[in-house]
Amino acid sequence: MAFARRISRYHWGLIAMLGPYLIGLIGLIGLPALLTAGIAFTQYDALSPPQFLGFDNFAELLRDDKFWNGLRASLILVVVAVPLRVLGALGLALLVQSRGRATSFLRGAAYLPTLIPDVAYALIWLYLLNPLYGPLNGLSQIFAGGVETEAVNPVATPGIWLTDPRAAQAAVILLLLFTVGEGMVLLLAALGEIPRDLYEAAELDGASGDQQVRHLTLPLLAPSLLLLTLRDVVFSFQASFVAAVIVTQGGPYYATTYLPYWIYRNATEFGRYGYAAAMTLVLYAVTALVIGGLFLAARRWREVQYAG
Amino acid sequence: MLDDAVEGLPTVAVPGLPPGWERAWWQPVRLVLTVLVGLGGILPLLWMFSTSLRATTLPPAVRFEWIPAVLSWENYPTIFQNFALGRWLGNSLLVILVAVPLTVLTGSLAGFALATLPARARTALVAVSVAALLVPTMALWLPRFLIYKTIGILDTPLALIAPAIMGTSPLYVLLFAWAFARVPPATFEQARLDGAGSWRVWWSIGLPQVWPAIGAVTVLATVFYWSDYLSPLLYINNQAYYTLPVGIQALQQSNPTGWPLLMAGSLVLTLPVLGIFLIAQRFFFRLGR
Numbered sequence: 001m002a003f004a005r006r007i008s009r010y011h012w013g014l015i016a017m018l019g020p021y022l023i024g025l026i027g028l029i030g031l032p033a034l035l036t037a038g039i040a041f042t043q044y045d046a047l048s049p050p051q052f053l054g055f056d057n058f059a060e061l062l063r064d065d066k067f068w069n070g071l072r073a074s075l076i077l078v079v080v081a082v083p084l085r086v087l088g089a090l091g092l093a094l095l096v097q098s099r100g101r102a103t104s105f106l107r108g109a110a111y112l113p114t115l116i117p118d119v120a121y122a123l124i125w126l127y128l129l130n131p132l133y134g135p136l137n138g139l140s141q142i143f144a145g146g147v148e149t150e151a152v153n154p155v156a157t158p159g160i161w162l163t164d165p166r167a168a169q170a171a172v173i174l175l176l177l178f179t180v181g182e183g184m185v186l187l188l189a190a191l192g193e194i195p196r197d198l199y200e201a202a203e204l205d206g207a208s209g210d211q212q213v214r215h216l217t218l219p220l221l222a223p224s225l226l227l228l229t230l231r232d233v234v235f236s237f238q239a240s241f242v243a244a245v246i247v248t249q250g251g252p253y254y255a256t257t258y259l260p261y262w263i264y265r266n267a268t269e270f271g272r273y274g275y276a277a278a279m280t281l282v283l284y285a286v287t288a289l290v291i292g293g294l295f296l297a298a299r300r301w302r303e304v305q306y307a308g
Numbered sequence: 309m310l311d312d313a314v315e316g317l318p319t320v321a322v323p324g325l326p327p328g329w330e331r332a333w334w335q336p337v338r339l340v341l342t343v344l345v346g347l348g349g350i351l352p353l354l355w356m357f358s359t360s361l362r363a364t365t366l367p368p369a370v371r372f373e374w375i376p377a378v379l380s381w382e383n384y385p386t387i388f389q390n391f392a393l394g395r396w397l398g399n400s401l402l403v404i405l406v407a408v409p410l411t412v413l414t415g416s417l418a419g420f421a422l423a424t425l426p427a428r429a430r431t432a433l434v435a436v437s438v439a440a441l442l443v444p445t446m447a448l449w450l451p452r453f454l455i456y457k458t459i460g461i462l463d464t465p466l467a468l469i470a471p472a473i474m475g476t477s478p479l480y481v482l483l484f485a486w487a488f489a490r491v492p493p494a495t496f497e498q499a500r501l502d503g504a505g506s507w508r509v510w511w512s513i514g515l516p517q518v519w520p521a522i523g524a525v526t527v528l529a530t531v532f533y534w535s536d537y538l539s540p541l542l543y544i545n546n547q548a549y550y551t552l553p554v555g556i557q558a559l560q561q562s563n564p565t566g567w568p569l570l571m572a573g574s575l576v577l578t579l580p581v582l583g584i585f586l587i588a589q590r591f592f593f594r595l596g597r
Binding site for chain 1: 322323334338341342345346348349350352353355356359414415417418420421422424425426433436437440441442443444445446447448449450451452453454455457470471473474475478481500505506507510531534535537538541542553554556557560567570571574575577578581582585589
C-alpha cells in the first residue's frame with residue numbers, strides 16, 4: 001500500500017500507457033523464450049499433450065549430423081557474411097557522404113536492394129542463379145569443388161550456383177551482401193554526428209585523408225559499427241532462412257540447411273516441436289555467445305585504445 | 309519554410325566530405341564505385357521489369373535479353389485472373405489498415421511513457437527494449453506458433469497483426485521515445501501542473517509535436533507489413549488469408565519456371581514500396597547541419 005501511494009496518479013497513467021507494449025514484450029518475446037525452454041525437454045507434436053523426455057532431445061542433437069551441419073553452416077554464414085556486410089555498409093556510407101545530385105541518386109540506388117520485399121528479392125536471385133542462362137554462371141566456377149556436376153547446357157557455361165554445395169553457400173552470402181542499405185543509413189547518420197572542427201583540426205595538424213579515416217572517423221564510428229554488427233548477426237539468421245526456403249531449398253546436399261531452416265523443417269514437416277525447441281535453445285545460446293563475445297572484444301579494443 | 313518543416317524530422321544529416329579528402333586519385337575511383345553501386349542497385353529492378361514483359365508462350369531465353377522482342381503487357385492481368393492475387397492484395401491492405409494505426413497508437417503511448425518516466429525506470433525499459441531487438445525472429449517463431457495455436461488465432465489474420473500490440477518492434481517505440489524526449493520536458497510539466505492527466509498530455513500536448521516520428525513509423529510499419537513474408541509463411545495455412553508475399557511464393561510453387569509471370573508478381577509487390585520510398589526519401593536525408 002505504501003508503495004502504491006508513493007506512485008502518483010500521473011505515473012499510474014504512464015504505466016497504463018506502457019501496458020500494451022509490456023504485454024507484447026512478455027507475451028511475444030519473454031513467454032516464447034520460456035516456453036521454448038519448457039518444451040525442449042518434451043516430445044510434442046502440437047496435437048497431443050507434450051510428454052516429458054528429460055534430456056533425450058539434447059542427447060539426440062549430439063548424434064544428429066544435420067543439426068551439426070546446420071550449426072556449422074549458420075556459423076560460417078555469420079563469420080563470413082556479417083563482416084563483409086558491415087564493411088560494405090561502411091564503404092557505402094563513406095562513398096555517399098558528400099553532397100550533390102550524383103551522390104543523392106547513389107544513396108537511393110544503394111538502398112534499393114534493401115527495399116525490395118524479401119520474396120521478390122529472393123526470386124530475382126533464383127532467376128539470376130539459374131543454371132541455364134543466369135548471367136553470373138561463369139563466376140560460379142570459382143567456387144566449384146564441392147561435387148562433380150554435369151554440364152546442363154553445353155552451349156553456355158553451366159551455372160553450378162544451385163548444384164554445388166560450396167557455390168550455393170557462396171550464393172547465399174552474395175545475396176546477403178546487397179542488402180546493406182539500412183546499415184549504410186545508420187553509419188551515414190553516425191558520420192553526420194562527427195563535429196566538422198575535428199577534421200579541420202586534423203587537417204591543420206597535417207593529417208592526410210586516410211590518416212583522418214583511421215585515427216578519427218573509425219574510432220568515433222566504433223559504437224555504431226558494434227551496434228550494426230550485433231544487428232547483422234541477428235538479421236543473418238532470418239535472411240539466410242528466407243534464402244534457404246526460396247532460393248536453395250536447403251540444398252544441395254543440405255549445404256544451405258542452416259539451423260533455422262532445419263528447425264523449421266523439423267517442426268512443420270516432421271511435427272517434432274519438442275526437438276525443434278531444443279535446437280531453438282541452441283540458437284539462443286549461439287546468438288548470446290556471439291553477441292557476448294562481440295561485446296567483450298569491443299571492450300577489450302577500447303581498453304587497448306585508451307591505454308595506447 | 310520547408311527547412312522549418314524538415315527541422316526536427318528523424319532525418320539523416322548528410323555530412324559532406326571532410327576537408328582534405330578531395331584528392332586527385334580519389335575522383336576516378338569514386339566514379340567507378342559510383343557506377344558499380346548504381347548499376348548493382350538498379351539493374352535487378354530493370355531486369356525484373358523486362359522479364360515480366362516476355363511472352364509466356366516463348367521458351368525461356370537461352371541468352372540474356374534486355375528488351376523482349378514482343379512486349380506482352382497482358383502478363384499483368386493474367387496473374388490477377390489465374391491466381392487469387394487480387395484477394396491476397398486485399399488481405400495485405402487490410403492487415404496494413406489495422407496494424408499500422410494500431411502500431412502508431414501503442415508505439416506512441418509506450419514511447420511517451422518511456423520518455424517521461426523517472427530516469428531509473430526509463431533506463432531499465434530502454435535496456436529491455438534493446439535486448440528484445442537482439443532476439444532473432446527465427447528463435448521466436450516456434451513458441452509463437454504454439455501460443456497463437458493455444459489462444460486460437462493461428463491461421464487467422466490476427467496472427468499477422470499480433471505484433472502491432474507492442475508497436476510492432478521495440479525500435480519503433482524507441483523512435484517515439486526519442487521524439488518525445490526532444491520536446492522540452494517543461495511543456496509536459498506545465499500541462500501536468502494545470503491538472504491534465506497523462507493521457508491528455510500525450511494526446512493534446514505530446515502527439516502534435518512528434519508528427520515527424522508518426523510519419524516515420526507509419527512509413528516503416530507500412531513497408532514492414534507489406535513486405536512481411538515470414539509471418540504468413542509460418543502462421544497462415546489457409547490460402548484465403550494469404551497476403552501478397554506468400555501469394556507470390558504460391559505463384560512460384562505452382563509454376564516454378566514461369567519467370568515472366570513471377571517477375572510481374574514480384575514487381576507488383578515491389579512497386580508500392582518503391583513509391584513510398586521515393587516520397588519519403590525527400591524528407592529522409594537532410595543536407596548539412
